[in-house]
Amino acid sequence: MKLPCYIGLDEARSLLAEMGVELSDRQIKRAAETDIHGRRKLPFFVDPIDGRLKIEKGTLVDIYREAQINAEKNIKE
Template identity: 65%
Template sequence: MKIPHYIGLEQARQVLAELGVELNARQMKRAADKDATGQRRLPFFVDPIEGTLKIEKETLVNIYRSLQNEAENKYRNNID
């Protein structure tokens, strides 16, 4: 079993930048903050010890991979 690697907002922004998704600090914060319905765009949670927002690094990467795969599948289905 892989040990989870939790990262904060700035580290998450850096991970996304490595994937080619350039976000500024404000955009990253908006993705982590709850909206009017209490939902977050990304699955950040409040670290009970530090009180800061955290996300599991591999989860973040997997979300983007999943969205890319979904887009590619839709594209392929439209070609056929």
């Protein structure tokens, strides 16, 4: 079983940059903020020990892969 790898906002931004998704600090923070319904654009959660926002590294990569797959399925031929 592969253990989850939790990363913070800065690490998430760096990971996305490695994938070619350049985001500013403000953009990644906005994706992690809750909206008026308490939902986030990305599944960040508050770490129960240090109180900082975290996301599972594999989940973040999977979200972008899924978006790419959906885009490829929806192209017009």
